Amino acid sequence: MVFHTILPKIAVHWLFNLYRAARKLRSNAFQYYYNRNSTTKPSTTNPKGTTTPFIPSGADKTVVCDFHGGLLASTALFPYFMLVACEGGGLLRALLLLCAYPLVRLLGERSDAGVRVMTFVAFSGLRPRDADLVARAILPKFYMERLNAQVYGRLWVPARRKVAVTSAPRVVVEWFLKEYMAADVVVGSELQMVRVGRAWYFTGLMCGPGPAGPGMRQKALGEVFGADGAMADVAVVRSSNPLDHPFIPCCKELYVVSRESASTSRLPREMYPKPLIFHDGRLAFLPTAPATLAFFLFLPLGFILSVIRISIGIVLPYEINFVAGALFGIRFRTSGRGGAPMPGARAANNNNSSSSKPKNRGVLFVCTHRTLVDPIMLTTALQKPVPAVTYSLSRLSELIAPIKTVRLTRDRRRDAETMARLLSKGDLAVCPEGTTCREPYLLRFSPLFAELADDMEPVALDAQSTWIYGTTASGHKWLDPVAFFANPVPAYRVEFLGAVPREHTRAGGRTSAEVANWVQRRLGDALGFECTGFSRRDKYMMLAGNDGVVAK
Known part of the structure; x- marks a missing residue:
């Protein structure tokens, strides 16, 4: 009779204690299994007598x-x-x-x-x-x-x-x-x-x-x-x-x-052991089996959506682009006033310009570079076409672009003449980084843009991709716009930061490098990005083993 009453209680008590011990081990950061030189478990109690998770140290081991x-x-x-x-x-x-x-x-x-x-x-x-x-x-x-x-x-x-x-x-x-x-x-x-x-x-x-x-x-x-x-x-x-x-x-x-x-x-x-600035590949998510299955199921629909979204930017007028894009899942947000220089800035700049330069020049929009559709999003926000210059662009991207794109040659004198000619005819968009960057960093700004104009307006652009990155360094660059718009909900943010004050331009006594660094910091602060000294060449040499030039 005693065994029938006592043994069940002992068993229940033993199981309860075992359960509490297992919970305690699971709460620790590390479960301690054995030590060949000791038979006792290290203490998990601090000097105040309270229990804390046991975290070993690997110092000098x-x-x-x-x-x-x-x-x-x-x-x-x-x-x-x-x-x-x-x-x-x-x-x-x-x-x-x-x-x-x-x-x-x-x-x-x-x-x-x-x-x-x-x-x-x-x-x-x-x-x-x-x-x-x-x-x-x-x-x-x-x-x-x-x-x-x-x-x-x-x-x-x-x-x-x-x-x-x-x-x-x-x-x-x-x-x-x-x-x-x-x-x-x-x-x-x-x-x-x-x-x-x-x-x-x-x-x-x-x-x-x-x-x-x-x-x-x-x-x-x-x-x-x-x-x-x-x-x-x-x-x-x-x-x-x-x-x-x-x-x-x-x-x-x-x-x-x-x-x-x-x-x-x-x-x-x-x-992080090292800053994660550059990376490549199209997938923006960790491809677990369920996520990969969902990706393949959505891919045909994503391609159709991409064609429709690109067609909206090519065919429809700017006045209804916002509404049509929103109906097909594009999230577009813009803030600030674009294209308006600060009072007196244009007059001061014209007075300081040489007589050989044209008096009526356009505004130079200095943009961050996230994807190849940055100039198109800038144009949509301004509700007017703005030409853009680029170092390297695929033939397909040039054909489907709803704005004028002009290739630069990497020859400083010729590129300066090309940009000056475009500015003499109106506004111009330029991305001084020279290449895209996915992570929250800004690459080094080329100072060439600061030598051409004092009427500048920094524009902070940021893009969000959930499934597919719209940029690549080693893959097929002609697929970049298609890949970006194939995301379920592609998102873009365009923020106009106002004209660059005169004291931060060459007309105010600054060098072109100082102007470029100031604009980079201004854009980095607006986006919450960190400024770096890495260049386009650094990115492509690391990711693709070349200088990033696409054959025309």
Whole structure:
């Protein structure tokens, strides 16, 4: 009778305590698993006696991190394979990978078989140059936005030696980990290549053992510790069964990142290892399986909407562009008064101009550059056509543009003559950055515009893309307008900042470089963007390996 009454109470009490312990562990930033040199768990109580989450420190230690789930807040591998397939191989390859997703889920996304299936679909027949371009210009943005702030700040940054282990092929993570994260060693699978003629291609097959096999364990031991048999100090993973990781036997301490911590601890932009200024690719969202399916379902409708929206700007008069665009999902917001110089500014500027220059010149609109349709949006806001100059534009964009576009030659004297001639006939729009930038940064302003006119008005333009970026550095630039207007709800903001005061122009004694820097700061303050010294050449050399010139 005693056993029948006491044992159930003991069992209930034991289960309740076990539940409380599990909740306490899940609330911690890291779940402590074991320490080879100690049998006691580190204290989580501060000097005041209150309980705080235990966050270890990696100072002066060798730290081994599982990249997906340790350094990154998510364990998912499929979205990054999808980025390789879509951006490196095209939409058809991305669709094939999406069709293979049920098989990947059945095998396990992080299992050896699942990784091999995704690797084969994403890399088979892909050129190493295309994969390298994705790894350098596209993936760092998505990696950076999903870094775990606590793992990065407490363990990775202060570590004496940094080791990253990934289940994905090393080619897609190594550049980011070494260039942005200062990793000492990156352990991952290698890919087989085959030579066809003079070109090399990936076969889609992995060299040697899979990412979770015993062979990878020996590879990790050899690359990280050499032949001396040393051990790492700390290992950080996130897995349902952390002891399955191949590098665990060579680490003294093991920590498992809790799911709650990973979902809430994102690294803010100001704490990035390096500023994320340039990136390429068309996809503006992380292509998880549900998001990719929705993207492919919407793509035909998006193309139709894009054609309609572009036709509105070409065919319809300016007076009804706002209403027609809003009916088809374009969000357009404008503020300020454009085209009106400050009182007395034009007269003062004309008095200071030489007799050889025409007296009645137009206003020079100095704009930020977000997409190729910036001058068109400026024209729509002004309700009158304004010519624009550009360094490089595809033939299709020139044909469908509802305004006059003039190419510059990169010859300073000839470009100055061209812009002066256009200003003598009326207003002119110019983007001194010379190229587009997606992130909240302004590139260096060329001072040429400041040498041509003192009647200037800065115009802050900003564009928002939800699914598809309307710019590219290495892809098909003629698709830029089509891609931007294929977004479900493309948005544009145009803000006129008023004419540049005379004391900040060359007529007021400033140099052209000082004028350009002042206008850049004025536009940066209006948009909340940071001003940089990077140029058009810096962007294209990093993202595409060229100077960004499109053949006429």
